[in-house]
Structures are given as structure tokens and as C-alpha cells.
Amino acid sequence: MQAICVKRVLLYAGKLGANGNVRQKLSGMRAAVCRKPNCGYSCRMTKAADSDLVRLASEVRGCTICGDLPLGPRPIFQIHSKARILIAGQAPGRITHHKDRPFDDPSGERLRAWMGIDRDIFYDASKVAIVPMGLCFPGTGKSGDFAPRAECAPAWRAKILARMPGIACTLVIGRYALDWHIEPPKKASLASIVQDWKTHAPGLWPMPHPSPRNNRWLKVNPWFEEEVLPALRGRVRELL
Numbered sequence: 666m667q668a669i670c671v672k673r674v675l676l677y678a679g680k681l682g683a684n685g686n687v688r689q690k691l692s693g694m695r696a697a698v699c700r701k702p703n704c705g706y707s708c709r710m711t712k713a714a715d716s717d718l719v720r721l722a723s724e725v726r727g728c729t730i731c732g733d734l735p736l737g738p739r740p741i742f743q744i745h746s747k748a749r750i751l752i753a754g755q756a757p758g759r760i761t762h763h764k765d766r767p768f769d770d771p772s773g774e775r776l777r778a779w780m781g782i783d784r785d786i787f788y789d790a791s792k793v794a795i796v797p798m799g800l801c802f803p804g805t806g807k808s809g810d811f812a813p814r815a816e817c818a819p820a821w822r823a824k825i826l827a828r829m830p831g832i833a834c835t836l837v838i839g840r841y842a843l844d845w846h847i848e849p850p851k852k853a854s855l856a857s858i859v860q861d862w863k864t865h866a867p868g869l870w871p872m873p874h875p876s877p878r879n880n881r882w883l884k885v886n887p888w889f890e891e892e893v894l895p896a897l898r899g900r901v902r903e904l905l
């Protein structure tokens with residue numbers, strides 16, 4: 666087997682390089698061979714966990730479980746066996762589907778500001794993993810995007826998360842992610858769940874979506890930016 670740079674392979678598994686401009690479909694091990702001039706092909710894939718994650722990423726990218734997606738399957742995620750921080754969101758939107766890159770929009774700008782990190786760190790899969798509840802764009806209805814596909818989390822989520830044992834801080838964004846990671850009472854409001862953040866931190870951080878559509882929520886809940894975000898930034902700093 667040809668020598669492979671583990672770091673690059675896993676960045677490709679996330680489809681994004683640390684500088685944000687490396688993109689490559691992972692259609693198999695050969696597609697993930699590092700071609701960086703300075704790499705030197707000097708390191709080999711020695712950890713079973715790493716190769717396992719690469720295999721899984723390839724499997725997920727070939728997923729066609731949901732045969733009726735309006736734009737077809739395009740799982741969008743960023744994973745690495747060494748990631749310490751996980752962003753657990755809802756599902757890619759239409760723009761993200763076309764860009765093939767998560768949070769490359771005003772929501773992402775706000776999320777990065779909330780975390781106190783720049784784009785280079787955010788898109789470095791060895792630091793930040795991004796795994797939404799539904800990995801493909803689910804389509805749009807009259808009142809916005811549809812819910813994440815119900816088939817997705819049971820098929821992939823536990824398998825992916827099990828291969829990132831170093832995750833020590835999960836930003837839990839939106840009702841579907843909250844139900845999976847935190848299981849709040851069914852009738853609990855978002856504000857009450859987020860306000861209870863100390864119960865879950867430092868491992869889990871219930872959050873509102875950073876979308877500009879949530880400006881009003883942020884305005885009526887100023888404690889979130891005043892109290893929660895400084896603590897979150899501190900936790901992120903500890904792990905980077």
C-alpha cells in the first residue's frame with residue numbers, strides 16, 4: 666500500500682483543508698493519498714481508528730438511503746479522529762448543499778465569533794468536527810427547510826461519533842440535536858434549555874442557531890451573550 670499522510674487523509678475525509686481551499690471527494694483510499702509538495706509521503710496510516718474513520722467517511726459519502734431528496738444525496742460533514750470540538754447542527758441548507766461546505770455563510774460567521782475562532786481553525790477537521798443531525802439537504806417547504814431526514818441519525822450518527830473519542834465539547838444547535846444529545850423535557854423552551862447550560866457544560870453546550878433569523882431571540886435573551894458565550898470561548902480555548 667502506498668505511504669499515506671494520516672493528517673491529510675483525514676482532512677480530505679472532511680473534504681476541507683486547514684486553509685479551506687483543499688477539496689477532494691473521498692471515493693476510496695487512493696483518492697485520499699496526500700499530494701502536498703511538502704508532505705514527502707513519509708508517514709503511514711498506523712492507527713486502526715484512523716483508517717476505520719476514513720472507511721466510514723467513504724461509506725457515508727456514498728449513502729443513498731434517502732432516495733427522494735430534492736437535490737439528491739450530498740452528505741456534508743467534517744470529521745477527524747483527533748477532533749476535540751463537535752458542532753452538532755440540524756442539516757445543510759440549500760446554499761450549503763451547493764457550496765459543499767458547512768457554515769460558509771452569515772450563520773457561520775456568527776458561530777465562529779461565538780466560539781472565538783477564525784476560519785482556519787473552524788475548518789481544520791483535526792480540531793473542529795461538524796456533524797449535523799441530517800447530513801444532506803432535506804428540501805424546503807412553505808415554512809422553511811424541512812427537518813433533518815429521520816433516517817440519517819440512526820444510520821450514521823452513533824458510528825461517526827464513536828470514532829471521535831476525543832470530543833470534549835459539543836455545541837448542540839437546534840431541537841433535533843438537543844433531543845439527541847441532551848434529551849430535554851419535551852415541552853421545555855429553547856431559552857430554558859440553554860439557560861440550564863451549567864448542567865451540561867463543559868461537555869455539552871445547548872445553543873440557539875446562529876442564524877440572523879434568531880436576532881430577536883438573542884435580543885430578548887441577552888444573558889446568552891453575556892454569560893454563556895464567555896464560558897464557551899474559554900472551553901474552546903482550553904481544547905485548541
Ligand code: SF4
Binds near residue numbers: 730738801
Ligand atoms: S440524509 Fe443521511 S441517510 Fe439520507 S442520504 Fe443523506 S447521508 Fe444518507
